Amino acid sequence: MPITTFNSFNDGLAPNQRSREHFIASIDLEDGPHWVPYADGVWIQPCHFNVTSGGFSVVLKGFPGAALGTHYHIGTVRGFTMRGHWRYLEHDWVAKPGTFIYEPAGEAHTLIITADSPEPALIFFAVEGGLIYLDKQVDGGFAAYEDGFTALEFCLKYYRETGLDVRKLDALVR
């Protein structure tokens, strides 16, 4: 869940645990325990918490008909569709497996997995900076905020609550 109040977040790692090395990560594309609930019918698996720029990368899974609240990006986004059909209410295209999207900073949009998607959607997103959830689709005001730090916080919380190994998340921090 994105945040609505602000605090000082960091990566929670001691300086000697911080790394600039390359890493690889295994993402479970099926229905294992590592999907972190994000919204109604939407889950994410983190790939990278970018505590250098403040962004993050995830694989998002969404059931047909599920939606994410309208949000505004302060940085660019790149996305790649692996499974399912999805769209933004603000655009007239439908993304399908193989669809790549580049999103400029400054765009507000509302992601929905189309109700007729033949399968749950799996989409990789690389988000370069924070995003702001809006309280309505048109001329919306601030509702909540998300970035690489808040994403790390809620993933850590979920991992702790469910007994998953948080070191798997620490390994994704750069």
Ligand SMILES: [Fe+2]
């Ligand atoms: Fe977005």
